[in-house]
Amino acid sequence: MLLLLLTNAFVLLPWAGAGRIIGGCEAKVHSRPYMAYLEVKNATNASRCGGFLIRPDAVLSAAHCMDIQEIENVTVILGAHNISDEECSQQKISVARWVIHPKYSCKDGRNDIVLLKLKKKATITENVRCISIAKKNERVRAGALCMVSGWGQTSEKGNMSDVLMEVDLEVQNEEICKQLSSKYQRQSMICVGDEDSKKATAPGDSGGPLVCNEKAHGIVSHGCGGRFSPEVFTRISHFEPWIRKKLKRFPLQDIPGSLSSD
Structure with a gap:
């Protein structure tokens, strides 16, 4: 299933990659109270x-x-x-x-x-x-499996989802995003998602948390390449x-x- 947290406006910025969340599913009712x-x-x-x-x-x-x-x-x-x-x-x-x-x-x-x-x-x-947030200098390691959730479209041109959806994404080695974008900053950004998993975030997922071990480590920010390429999250600990x-x-x-x- 597909998921977008945000539509209808200013999200397709020049630096952002186009696309949509892929591989999501409906969250358990009220399982993400934050x-x-x-x-x-x-x-x-x-x-x-x-x-x-x-x-x-x-x-x-x-x-x-x-x-x-x-x-x-x-x-x-x-x-x-x-x-x-x-x-x-x-x-x-x-x-x-x-x-x-x-x-x-x-x-x-x-x-x-x-x-x-x-x-x-x-x-x-x-x-x-x-929800608790990552403290200063607390970093989530590459390979960690984290969760992103929110409401959004169930297809690229479809209607917004009425129910809360979620998708799990893997934190990547920062070198991957750095190679894809010269604008990537290790200190203040997190590289998340990979091409092989066929799961990805996109500009439309803006503002949602990247939750790892029940703590918010990132904020959905922007794309870093193609539709299935790793995405950039704002690093909360910074x-x-x-x-x-x-x-x-x-x-x-x-x-x-x-x-x-x-």
């Missing part, structure tokens, strides 16, 4: 992206998800499996503000990370939970100090000081 479904709207466009809850009032996603002019509002939907239904587990929360990394580049996909502050904290339930710094500036209200809780 997943967030983002709706980004301005006067003319309505776009969708993936994201993930790292604190009851904060979501991480890809910076290029917010790379659209004159955004009017952003809504985060938590606790969803079937986004077409008004499930009692769902929590729809508006985004108060967001912080894009100051060195983000839409031309080459560098520093592709954004932190979104929710207007109110999410209610932590069985179906809505935070940005962990920046994330913590920005979270400290968000009003915490009655939220505990820890970054996340499982």
Whole structure:
């Protein structure tokens, strides 16, 4: 089955490879309680992206998800499996503000990370939970099998999937992506997926987490070559100090000081 987390707008950037997730399947209902479904709207466009809850009032996603002019509002939907239904587990929360990394580049996909502050904290339930993120200098090794999940098209030109989908991908030796793209940066990016597996991510999967051993290590960013070539994920551990710094500036209200809780 095929999966895209994001369609209808600004995702096919010059540096991104075209394609779609291949080899995915429907996730077990509410098995990924950290997943967030983002709706980004301005006067003319309505776009969708993936994201993930790292604190009851904060979501991480890809910076290029917010790379659209004159955004009017952003809504985060938590606790969803079937986004077409008004499930009692769902929590729809508006985004108060967001912080894009100051060195983000839409031309080459560098520093592709954004932190979104929710207007109110999410209610932590069985179906809505935070996920831990990789700490500074914590790296996932080549050969590790990780998971990407989200909502998206079931074919290249088909409709969006109503239910949460997921696909497992293998972390690759960084030399592979470096050979495919001179813009690849080892320190801040992760090389994921391979041609032989016939599984791949694409620009449409933007913002979703790369989860390895129940911890978010990457953020879906952009393509690195052909449809089945390895893809580039933003390396969360490189940005962990920046994330913590920005979270400290968000009003915490009655939220505990820890970054996340499982």
